[in-house]
Amino acid sequence: MIVSNNISSRGMNTFGIEVNFSTVISVEHRDDLFALAPYLENREVSILGGGSNVLLTQDIPKPVLLIRTKGKQVVLERETYDLVKVEAGENWHNLVLWAVEKGYGGIENLALIPGRCGAGPMQNIGAYGVEIKDVLHSVSAYNLEDGRIYTFHNTECGFGYRTSHFKTKWKDKFIILDIVLKLTKPGHHITNLSYGAIAQTLDEKGVIQAGIKDIANAVIAIRQAKLPDPVEVGNAGSFFKNPVVDNSVLNAIQKVQPEVPHYPVDDSRVKLPAGWLIDQCGWKGKQVGQTGTYKNQALVLVNHGSASGSEVYALSEEIQQSVLKRYDILLEREVNVW
Numbered sequence: 001m002i003v004s005n006n007i008s009s010r011g012m013n014t015f016g017i018e019v020n021f022s023t024v025i026s027v028e029h030r031d032d033l034f035a036l037a038p039y040l041e042n043r044e045v046s047i048l049g050g051g052s053n054v055l056l057t058q059d060i061p062k063p064v065l066l067i068r069t070k071g072k073q074v075v076l077e078r079e080t081y082d083l084v085k086v087e088a089g090e091n092w093h094n095l096v097l098w099a100v101e102k103g104y105g106g107i108e109n110l111a112l113i114p115g116r117c118g119a120g121p122m123q124n125i126g127a128y129g130v131e132i133k134d135v136l137h138s139v140s141a142y143n144l145e146d147g148r149i150y151t152f153h154n155t156e157c158g159f160g161y162r163t164s165h166f167k168t169k170w171k172d173k174f175i176i177l178d179i180v181l182k183l184t185k186p187g188h189h190i191t192n193l194s195y196g197a198i199a200q201t202l203d204e205k206g207v208i209q210a211g212i213k214d215i216a217n218a219v220i221a222i223r224q225a226k227l228p229d230p231v232e233v234g235n236a237g238s239f240f241k242n243p244v245v246d247n248s249v250l251n252a253i254q255k256v257q258p259e260v261p262h263y264p265v266d267d268s269r270v271k272l273p274a275g276w277l278i279d280q281c282g283w284k285g286k287q288v289g290q291t292g293t294y295k296n297q298a299l300v301l302v303n304h305g306s307a308s309g310s311e312v313y314a315l316s317e318e319i320q321q322s323v324l325k326r327y328d329i330l331l332e333r334e335v336n337v338w
């Protein structure tokens, strides 16, 4: 365990925002958890994974826990799949590359998502037709209240679109220690090419029978073209969730803009791309002071260098207001605001 005081947050969040962390506790091994107690007043902590889905708007007086545990191991072998246990501190994209290299299927559509493995279940990371809940077997987590380790099966985690109990009712109560993924073996992969852009990219590359490596490469190419690399431009991916609205809302928009993209959720509701709504309100690529939206994807708010969290938050409010005014839809933030 490494404990440091008065640390700048800048290198610890992909937005590259500077606030002061009073105490940072880096958990390197599981056993470190048992030494945490003296540092936890009222058991209050903020748990930071890769800092890739957080907007820091103020100094953080509570201890900030960094989970840096490493390792992965096959815990069960079956004919068609293996269960692979991965420590929370492992980098997610490296895990995807490792899986693809080993011939394991299931997470290739989730290539290049920034962050660490422990954050995956928290917001049920997803991209290109796949969410982590589709391959997640179980999660082990340390309960800060009673000091015990619990294992939650997939169905107990309360997964929804970009959410789970870890993000809502269990927030800052449980530290995710490891995730167990059910990954398919060669000959048993169930590939997902439902997302138009993947099929199109594979087509352009002349790939006919797409394997998991082809899919991972297509996803990497699409993400690199559309989304900013946090190393170059501070950002936290999609800033808002895609809103789910009644068919009547879609019909009203279609009367004026028949081209509005939409995806069915059930018989009475559709999901609308927040990026499209924001783009239509004229925000794409707009710079406001040190913040703005990304030139290729209006749903991504960026830090052009020295933006404060409050500046980014204020822009997000302005965007919310203009979408509300034009479409009567209130966008909900996807990033965690601290």
Ligand code: EPU
Pocket (backbone or CB within 6 Å): 126, 127, 128, 129, 195, 226, 227, 236, 237, 238, 239, 240, 241, 242, 261, 273, 274, 275, 276, 279, 284, 296, 297, 298, 299, 334
């Ligand atoms: N669009 C615009 N203008 C824009 C942005 C998007 O017109 O500025 C349109 C696109 O042309 C497309 C539609 O909106 O018709 C959807 O855009 P895109 O395919 O880029 O996907 P998205 O719905 O904006 C979601 C996820 C992403 C994920 C992609 C691919 C959410 C909030 N975002 O974005 O996740 O990578 O689908 O599956 O669900 C993230 O969560 O951080 C993230 C990047």
